[in-house]
Amino acid sequence: MTEEEAQAWLRAEYDVSRETWERLEAFNALLRDEMQRQNLISRASADSLWARHIVDSAQLLRYAPTPDSGKIWLDLGTGAGFPGMIIAILTRYQVRMVESRKRRVEFLNDVIAKTGIAEHASVIADRLENVESFPVDVISARAFAPLERLIALSHRFSTKNTLWLLPKGKNAVRELKGLSPKRQKMFHVEHSLTDPDAGILVGKG
Template identity: 50%
Template sequence: MTETEAIAWLQAQLHVSRETLEALEAFVAFLKREAESQNLISASTLDHIWSRHIVDSAQLLMFANNSAPQSNWLDLGSGAGFPGLVIALLTNHHVTLVESRARRIDYLQRAVEMLDLTHRVKVAGVTLERLETAPFSVISARAFAPLPKLFDLAARFATNNTLWLLPKGRNAKAEWESAQALWDGNFQVMDSVTDQEAGILVGTLLGKRKNRTIVETQGQEE
């Protein structure tokens, strides 16, 4: 997908307005300036931000219920703002960006102010372990942690109805199959529009499986 194709995809699939495209353009320009002084994204993707990062983030909205404008969205390990800031620019969701690295926190706070999103976007500048427990409608995480660890850290922010949107690259299916030994949930692996070999885990988490110990009683009498 070229940069031109990425912008066309946003307009055709998500009906992104000219005004919102201008906001995304301002964000991309801001990111490129900041990337000169800190390693926000891979240098190899600087010339492909629209396809590798903007659309890669925006495609999550194809699986979300965007008819609920007051939904609370939790984005784990927001880093350069993907997908959380893109989601905030494209929707009316209230978004909490979780980021613990000092320079990234400062960058995100300035980005939120520059994009005039302070009324809907909160930068939680702490580790996830220190974030106050609260229920969220949607939880997203892009390259945050392996699935079992991600669930261990974030399950307390979810209900059985919370939608998890987890871009997991080419290991999406294998990660979910492995995680099912410990966790119960209903997840599907959806195709990514930016990488035909990558997958996005979409679904709900029901909780941790209980360990069952089978006690052998052969030869014992009541």
């Protein structure tokens, strides 16, 4: 997927308003500027920011319920803002982004302030182990931890109706097979739009 194809897909898939598009472009600019001070994404992927990171994050919404003002999306290890910041810009989910690294927390808070999404986006600046439990509607994690550890750390935020959206790249099937049979039944694998060899684990419960 080229950068032009990625932008066209976003516009077609989500009927992006001018205001939302301006927020995406502002985030893009803030990220590129911050990369001069800290390593947020690989230099190699910076030239494919729309395809490798923005659309790669936005595609998770294809599997998520339509958000209302009360639905909570918990994103683990948000890092440079993927997928949590993209979900917050594109939707009205109450997005809670867990990130423990101080400089990345400062960057995420700066993006929230400058894109005007503070009403429904916030950063939890701590390790997940230290965060008090609360029920959420969606849990996502792009590069947080191996699957078994990820579930062990975060299952206390889930209910029987919680949706799990976990991009796992080329390791999706292998990581899924490493779970207990009971937990394997929670998930199925969807193919990524941005990488035909990559998988997204979609689960419930």
